[in-house]
Amino acid sequence: MSSSSLVWFRRDLRLHDNPAWVAATQRSQSLTALYVLDDTLLATAGKHRRNQLLAELVALDRHIEHVTGGRLHIRHGDSTAIVPKLAGSFDAVYWNSDVTPYATRRDRFVLDGVRAAGADVHTSWGTLHHPPGSVLTGKGTLSKVFTPFYKVWRRTGVAPWPATTDDHSVSVTADPGQHRELVSLITDEPPLPPGEEAALDRLDCWLGRVDQYNDARDFPATDGTSMLSADLRFGTVSPRRISALVGEASDGRQGFVRQLSWRDWWAHTLLGFPDLARRSVRPEYDGIAWNNDESEFASWCDGQTGYPIVDAGMRQLNETGWMHNRVRMIVGSFLVKDLLIDWRWGERYFRRMLIDADIAQNAGNWQWVAGTGPDAAPYFRIFNPISQSRKFDAGGGYLRRWVPELAALDDKTIHEPWIGAPLDLASAGIVLGDTYPAPIVDHAKARDRTLAAYKAVKNPKP
């Protein structure tokens, strides 16, 4: 029995369903809760995610204080130096593992340092439903196709995590710490109410809508998705708590849990291919002659492409740090297949801007959209931004919300304002190229260009 333990929080900012926290409370007399604000990670986070993270830490601190009377210790700097240095004062250090190459390297380093300092290390998996590497094909390999993975995932039972720690006899240390510095870094309201209680409220609210998931999920003007992506990113809710409460009693519930398995699938994929964010899983596609036009990329980032559904999505991302899933696919397809810009540019921008940014999910889904990854969309599957807009935002509610300068257009014209008669545009207060951009590419031509570029690397001429 260890008497004093350090629990290092990272992407598991909760006390419920937290294997590292529960293991430490069961085996210790005294606990210290630690978070290390890593400059490398802070520097790559856009404003929304930075504010969300900082607010989550404040909330976790309050929650720990409320439940145990202790505090979250905040340290600012490099984990590989800080954690081993602190470890010398403890018998053991606990944390939940992470699958990204950065975290894997860092944790290996920290583990050596902690052991050298004379403390034990206990790691668990608390951020994924099934730990990466635990769902395998019949031959014991990582599956490269989603559906067989899902079949195994679904029938693989998971040992239940201890739901929470009722054992509050353990003493959790307080800290004079750096909370004031933490609060001073917050520049704006975070996009979502922070903390695990708010996250569990969102989950509870989602349980009232999840039965309609399959019917509602694709329509960005409606409230058809769970809004739990950032909670999964920060670990304010556990994926197993979600699947346990959602269950499989309806098609909507099964469809939603299936999406949770996609999250594990990408983590498995990253485990087998750590370069997921840097190289195409199908190497031939790294030979594509990208157009990579800086000015077109800037228009995409700013939501000024002249395609309303694309601009709506990018503006939602820029203003809130979040984008509806259907629209993520549309803007992703537009960047890669209409602008012929390297998917890595889009991956990097999303990773900076999204509050739910996660290497495995983000890089994996970008490779899916680009058709360069495992089990990806076939390369000739090119979204038509106008048909997608008409199909999934027929009433224009999403467009009017995020591209308000087009709000006065009728439901047909708003998806493609350039077809509007000059008089109609004028009466809606629109001057194309002035109040709203003219389309920066012609979709039909762009489509042909992309088909040719992809074909060229698939069937290279001798």
Add this chain to the structure above:
DNA sequence: TTTTGAGTTGTTCGA
């Protein structure tokens, strides 16, 4: 070892 069936989310064209 060989065979067989399957594979997240689409679009366009022509009958």
Add this chain to the structure above:
DNA sequence: GTCGAACAACTCAAA
């Protein structure tokens, strides 16, 4: 307006 085929073969997983 609706429907099916073509898009392009290929890789993977399991029998």
